Amino acid sequence: MSNNPEIVSFVESLSGGSSSYFVDFPTGFSVAPLVTTSLQNDVVSEIIPYILSNVSTSGFYVNFGSELTNNDYNLNISAQVIGSHNIGIDPSLPGINNGTQLGALATKIYDEEIGFYTSGDPRTNEIGLITNWLEGHLGELNNLIFTSFSGYDPAGFNLEEQSIVRELYLSEYNRKSHRRVLRGIDGSSGGSSDFQVIREGDSMIQKSNKNVTARSYREAYQDSQERVKDLVYAYNLYGARPNQVYGADAPATGENSNLGGYYQ
Numbered sequence: 424m425s426n427n428p429e430i431v432s433f434v435e436s437l438s439g440g441s442s443s444y445f446v447d448f449p450t451g452f453s454v455a456p457l458v459t460t461s462l463q464n465d466v467v468s469e470i471i472p473y474i475l476s477n478v479s480t481s482g483f484y485v486n487f488g489s490e491l492t493n494n495d496y497n498l499n500i501s502a503q504v505i506g507s508h509n510i511g512i513d514p515s516l517p518g519i520n521n522g523t524q525l526g527a528l529a530t531k532i533y534d535e536e537i538g539f540y541t542s543g544d545p546r547t548n549e550i551g552l553i554t555n556w557l558e559g560h561l562g563e564l565n566n567l568i569f570t571s572f573s574g575y576d577p578a579g580f581n582l583e584e585q586s587i588v589r590e591l592y593l594s595e596y597n598r599k600s601h602r603r604v605l606r607g608i609d610g611s612s613g614g615s616s617d618f619q620v621i622r623e624g625d626s627m628i629q630k631s632n633k634n635v636t637a638r639s640y641r642e643a644y645q646d647s648q649e650r651v652k653d654l655v656y657a658y659n660l661y662g663a664r665p666n667q668v669y670g671a672d673a674p675a676t677g678e679n680s681n682l683g684g685y686y687q
Contacts, residue, residue, distance in 0.1 A: 430503045430551075431456075432544040437496040442489060447482040448502060455479055456502040457575075459526060459551040463542045466495040499547040523576040528585050529553035532592060556595075557588055564588045567655045568662070583662075587654045594647035601640035 435446050448456075455478050462473065473487040485498060533550050540546040554575070561572045564587060572580055 430501065432499075432501045432548055434544070435498045435500055436494075437485075437491060437498060439491040439493045439496075441491065442487045444485050445482055446485060446498065446500065448480075452480045452502070452504055454504060456504045457551075458483055459501045459503075459547060459554060460485070461499045461530065461542070461547055461550065463497045463499055464493075464495050465542075467493065497542075499543060501544075501547040501551045503551060523554075524580050524585070525557045525575045525577075526550075526554050528589065529557055532589055536593060537596070553592065556592060560588065560591060563591065567651075568658050583658055587651065587658065590647055590651045590654060594644060594651055597640050597644035597647055601637055601644055 431449055433449055435444075437444055458475060458478055460475065462471075469492075471487045471489055471491065473485055476484045476486060529550050532553055533546065537549070540549070558575055561577065564584065565571055568584065568587065570584065572584070
């Protein structure tokens with residue numbers, strides 16, 4: 424492995440008997456990377472909460488809420504150097520994704536909505552990519568609900584906002600899947616000619632219908648888009664504040680001190 428890589432994925436085995444561990448990167452980075460992790464234990468179901476700290480060019484600390492009781496814990500790690508893949512990361516931000524709101528949301532999206540892998544490097548890499556997608560599309564969310572979120576751990580990023588950006592990701596996932604299937608149908612992907620059914624004597628081979636698959640992705644995309652609209656409408660309706668209150672509804676000056684900062 425060359426020095427100063429852009430992205431490194433590996434698995435670190437953790438021995439029981441401690442609550443704090445230092446993890447060395449397989450090779451050094453030129454700057455402190457972003458780190459995405461997931462904890463795995465295939466023997467016991469207990470998952471202990473943890474945080475990362477002191478990320479440097481050579482490694483980082485992982486601190487658990489309590490001492491590990493066995494030697495069956497593995498930490499799936501993906502470290503990405505700041506600025507790689509043109510994700511536009513602010514160098515002033517902490518060099519970790521784990522423990523951030525977008526990192527936690529990306530993990531939920533992958534495990535609950537996609538989940539091709541339950542552990543290992545492929546899962547870790549996918550969660551890292553989703554985290555970067557979410558961070559890169561906060562501007563789109565801001566345009567929809569008139570907010571100003573930014574970074575991997577935006578302040579005030581509550582469940583309502585998370586539900587909208589989650590649906591934005593699923594909508595884009597279905598749109599790209601639909602487009603990928605269409606490329607296979609029209610031959611632009613460079614694949615072999617398509618067939619549906621081949622019969623020879625009593626034998627029959629039936630291939631999945633790409634037109635049906637494409638239509639299913641298209642319908643899923645449209646349903647997701649409608650859900651985004653509903654979520655945005657509900658958020659803006661119930662989260663909106665009046666610009667002006669006039670007439671009998673307007674409080675008299677000094678009548679309620681708690682309203683002082685409401686209409687600012």
